[in-house]
């Protein structure tokens with residue numbers, strides 16, 4: 336059933352800006368309204384991690400008036416949005432279809448509840464606190480990047496890896512872990528998205544394991560060699576997709592609006608193979 340509403344892009348943007356203040360974003364980040372007309376009515380919103388051709392198609396097919404995206408479409412300055420550029424083409428398609436685009440990125444990461452709360456909730460972690468408490472404009476009230484919390488009962492690293500694979504959205508990349516598979520894990524740190532800048536913070540946090548995305552060989556091996564907690568590396572999209580449910584539920588609470596969460600896996604990795612799926616490297 337179509338909703339009849341006089342809700343405008345401006346009203347939704349104002350509410351999102353109040354929920355995720357732009358001043359909370361990192362200085363390098365670019366958040367807020369990317370494009371769209373303030374007085375355009377909003378009856379349907381699509382929440383996505385990435386604004387890419389597939390999710391723009393989805394928004395247009397759905398008749399969405401607004402996309403709420405986690406990742407900025409434009410992080411670096413551009414001198415053209417010509418339609419023969421990848422991002423320019425998306426801008427033209429969105430404007431032609433009357434779809435506004437809004438980004439809440441590191442200002443949503445740091446919020447309480449924020450992106451890592453949704454990730455931690457999927458693992459059943461309780462007693463959550465920030466892994467890196469926010470400083471500056473975002474400081475206070477449990478805000479910060481990443482979360483650390485307790486599993487309902489300790490699990491081996493191997494079992495926690497399976498749990499993460501079960502509870503997070505499925506991706507081709509799946510979940511991999513670094514450390515002793517039999518190590519017992521009770522306290523877990525998590526960070527939605529790329530998390531290697533917090534490896535040292537996780538090591539000091541008292542966590543038995545740290546789960547994030549985009550981990551690389553050398554930082555991981557050096558972290559483990561210096562006695563850091565076990566690491567779980569998940570797909571970037573899978574680590575942030577849980578937050579979309581939270582922001583969608585909040586939008587539905589605040590506005591008489593239909594909100595759809597995109598389950599299109601926008602992780603760039605599409606194929607994964609193991610020589611032997613039962614093999615665990617000694």
Ligand SMILES: [Zn+2]
Nearest residue numbers: 527528529575
């Ligand atoms: Zn991200």
